[in-house]
Amino acid sequence: MCGRFAQYHSRETYLEALGDKVERQIAYDPEPLGRYNVAPGTRVLLLNERDEALHLDPVHWGYSPVWWHKQPLINAKSETAATGKMFKPLWNGGRAIVMADGWFEWKRDGSKKQPYFIYHQSGEPLFFAAIGKAPFDKEEENEGFVIVTAASDEGLVAIHDRRPLVLTPEAALAWMSEKTTPAQASEIAHEGVVPVEAFAWHPVNKAVGNIRNQGAELIDEIADPLV
Template sequence: MCGRFTQIKSRDDYLDFLLEEAESGIPYDPEPIGRYNVAPGTKVLLLNNRDEAFHLDSVVWSYAPSWWDKSPLINAKVETAATSRMFKPLWNHGRAIVFADGWYEWKKEGDKKQPYYIYRKDRKPLYFAAIGKQPFDVGDEAEGFLIVTAAADQGLVDIHDRKPLVFSPTAAREWMGPETTEAQASELAHDAAVPADEFTWHPVSRAVGNVKNQSPELIRKTDTTSL
């Protein structure tokens, strides 16, 4: 995953697919989020389950604990996150979900890189697996969250060798569940991801490369020969 995605719909649209109204104590808000170019280092709505309730917090997409002397990280590989010294505490106690509609990847074509927008064929919301430093509503902003990535498979590998780990609504709920053990979370990560054949993609304008651009035009299919 190269590090850009969209969060376009209203938070109610994402929650409607995920939670029953009676169990969601999150205030009603039908206003579209309208972010067509979500970039690392910005605050992103993050759904998590703590203190026996669901919470939707605005959390920085990056992770750099105080002892880390390199650039902030934005992704964690599913193959190693559950066991690595750095990510294991987050995997065990900081599992969350990021809402999305699709994500961008860049593919080298000739001497240039062409961006593609990837999304579900049925246009349903995406639920990215994430891990971070709990509690998400307080603490050091530098210790935000990371999106969990997995190896791309089937046609998706033609665009990029990594992809965000996308869950179905049922798997997303289990992933966040306080009662879900570390081992069960690992099983979900390896067995419950939405398969590649449920996704499609198309080329988009290179304007997505500029984080200042937030227009709906960014996700519109474009003719690569005209770029």
């Protein structure tokens, strides 16, 4: 994880879930984003705080600093990101949030692979912890972002051993806050996470594996999963 996710509600739906007392520099837009198959290498609306207000910036999903000559990285482990050479600067000064409605994981059994869609049981928006090269509005200087992941547990581990670090609305705001220290961010990564029992999941069509497929039918449950 995380290699694909869905972001299909409007930006207003996600922002309302954060509460109505949040200062924002984001234009009102009630139109659904309609992205059912967001893939690495594309630009994603990244929620971040600058000058004590929330901003939305389209940022490349995949971190590739100028000295990095391999494939861009798309995830960072929460257990090591705060201290590792690659991600520590991003953890310290580039924390952001990816707004989502669910994510996809592929369950494997030998050569068989079956995609599953994972979402909040209540249908409420999800807030993935992310880190990247700030400021995110400087497109020519931006090196992208990664989604922070955590170890799965309980029933979800049967699908995949990693999952995005999904934060509660309150924790998401604190994660982005410029007043939050790196040490406090580490505490949020442990204490502000939505528990696994809050999620539900079901098998979906393998068509989600092709990034050209973007329709709402990609999140529909199928009756005959391979795994």
